[in-house]
Amino acid sequence: MxxxxxxxxxxxxxxxxxxxxxxxxxxxxxxxxxxxxxxxxxxxxxxxxxxxxxxxxxxxxxxxxxxxxxxxxxxxxxxxISRTFQNLRVFPNMTVFDNVSVGAVGAIGQTPWQAIVGGSNRAQQISERSWEALEKVQLTRYANDLAANLAYGKRKYLEIARALAMNxxxxxxxxxxxxxxxxxxxxxxxxxxxxxxxxxxxxxxxxxxxxxxxxxxxxxxxxxxxxxxxxxxxxxxxxxxxxxxxxxxxx
Amino acid sequence: MSKDFIQSAGLKLAILAVLFVALPLLLVSLDKGYIYQVVMLALIFSLLAVSLQLVTGIAGLLHLGHAAFYGVGAYIAALAGADYGIGFTLGLPLAGLGAAAIAFVVALPTMRLVSIYFAVATLGIGQMIFLVLQNWVEVTKGPNGVSLFSGIDLFGYTVDSELGIYFVVATIVCISIWVIHRLSHSYYGNALRSLREDDQCADAMGINTVRLKIESFMISSFFAGIAGALWAYTTGYISPVDFDFAESILILAMVVVGGLGSIPGAIIGALLLILLPEALRGVGDMRNIIVGFVLFFSILFLPKGLFGEVPSLNFIRRQFGSAWQDNPDKQKVGWK
The missing domain is CATH 3.40.50.300 (P-loop containing nucleotide triphosphate hydrolases)
Known part of the structure; x- marks a missing residue:
């Protein structure tokens, strides 16, 4: 092999x-x-x-x-190949869910046109995958909180969830x-x-x-x-x- | 679910009712040309502020030359109308595309610059475009400006009443802001926000950062160009001073006072900075000082803006029906 x-x-x-x-x-x-x-x-x-x-x-x-x-x-x-960072780099002014969605949108992709007209199921896929990643690290409770407001240990998991959302x-x-x-x-x-x-x-x-x-x-x-x-x-x-x-x- | 739908549909209908029924009725009953001008200026600057918000508040690129792209759109529409007999129907998209094309050429070398260096580059580009408008007399007619007397032609009909022009401007501003709303309140918008937060990290998430920056800069400039064409057709006369550095700063002030990253905030900022000086006309020369004070204290006490990004995104998600909520917890998160 x-x-x-x-x-x-x-x-x-x-x-x-x-x-x-x-x-x-x-x-x-x-x-x-x-x-x-x-x-x-x-x-x-x-x-x-x-x-x-x-x-x-x-x-x-x-x-x-x-x-x-x-x-x-x-x-x-x-x-x-996805990675996390030594010095913890979450997006502080975005919600926990939105942080994770960046990993998902990076992997799945959404063009400006798809964002404007909707129609394709890209948004649905990105939402589902982000939610799954949050479930894996048990952060769904904090989905709408700003990442900056999470405790340090939880931010570690958030960063891993964001990487996992890339599948x-x-x-x-x-x-x-x-x-x-x-x-x-x-x-x-x-x-x-x-x-x-x-x-x-x-x-x-x-x-x-x-x-x-x-x-x-x-x-x-x-x-x-x-x-x-x-x-x-x-x-x-x-x-x-x-x-x-x-x-x-x-x- | 259906309750949410009715609530969000109700809010959207209310906005349309104000713009297309209540406000026109008010304008007709007042019947003053001056009021029309103020209202249309407020609409056009709302679009300018919202389009700058996309690039500066959301994608995080400090852009100090937005008014120049507004000027490019205005000049394309006015010159096409006055010198080449190209009317509004074709002139409007040309104005947008022309501004976007220049933005593309400008973006290629500047997008690798970061923070303050990008800001200085856009300052320079704004100045260059302004000087071209001012000095390329054979084409732009220089400081004398361009007069455009034709009304708005729409598929064979000519709209030249003030009320008619109002409806055209309001419709186009509405559609344009709707497009930018869709873009920024989506996962594409989240990708743009990630550039602002940490673009290296976004890169590691598989986000093509350079491409996204160029796209957002072009889309923003496209709508600045559209706003320029609307301005040219509503005033009938444009000159380079309408598009100088001070205008770029005015638009930036609207975005910052309203709340960086917030689309509704940009509209509130635009309305405040257009309507307040007009409402204070009675005060005389003191009015600019009062406007300055309002700006100063609003930033001092509300540094995140009158309607900051966090409450604004919550508002759009909860009240505007833009959130995804197919999850087991029925939380309103992400975007549909």
């Missing part, structure tokens, strides 16, 4: 700094992969390269065999547990597991080792832009290089 996402010898240079240095890895269909590494290891940069926010300096990224590096973020998104095949979560307490993190972990078992391939960057170790099937470890490990959690836990770079030598 070919991999869903192939990162092929990809590098990204910012001035003199190699933020991502010749990284090669894959994500298989229906996998749940974690990406970890110390601060500044290049995790978010790698996500930005995959989602098209930052162009690659060299190498190639392929999605289902098709080259996606060099495409615009909106084009990559429309192929079925993605590959969901990329950038530090979903950042800023959450232990019980919220545990809740999020089981939510991500459910998403994964519903058929979505998930790739997540995370600082919270407990979360990554408990739910991921495979873990990719970056340090200073280089990949230093790529294996099951139990193997990564034993890897000397990982322990030195990330968990501290004295362990």
């Amino acid at each position: 070919t991999a869903m996402l192939e990162v092929d010898n990809v590098s990204r240079r910012f001035g003199g700094l190699m933020a991502v240095d010749s990284v090669t890895t894959t994500v298989g269909e229906r996998e749940l992969v974690g990406l970890i590494g110390p601060n500044g290891a290049g995790k978010t940069t790698l996500f930005n390269l995959i989602s098209g926010f930052t162009p690659v300096s060299s190498g190639e990224i392929r999605y289902r065999g098709e080259k996606i590096s060099g495409l615009k973020p909106s084009v990559i998104a429309s192929k079925g 993605p095949d590959l969901l990329i979560l950038d530090e979903p547990a950042a800023g959450l307490n232990d019980s919220e993190t545990a809740e999020l972990a089981s939510f991500i597991k459910d998403l994964h078992s519903s058929g979505i391939t998930v790739m997540l960057v995370e600082h919270d080792m407990g979360l990554v170790m408990s739910i991921c099937e495979r873990i990719v470890v970056l340090a200073s832009g280089k990949k230093i490990a790529d294996a099951e959690p139990s193997v990564v836990r034993q890897n000397r290089e990982v322990l030195e770079a990330y968990l501290g030598v004295d362990e």
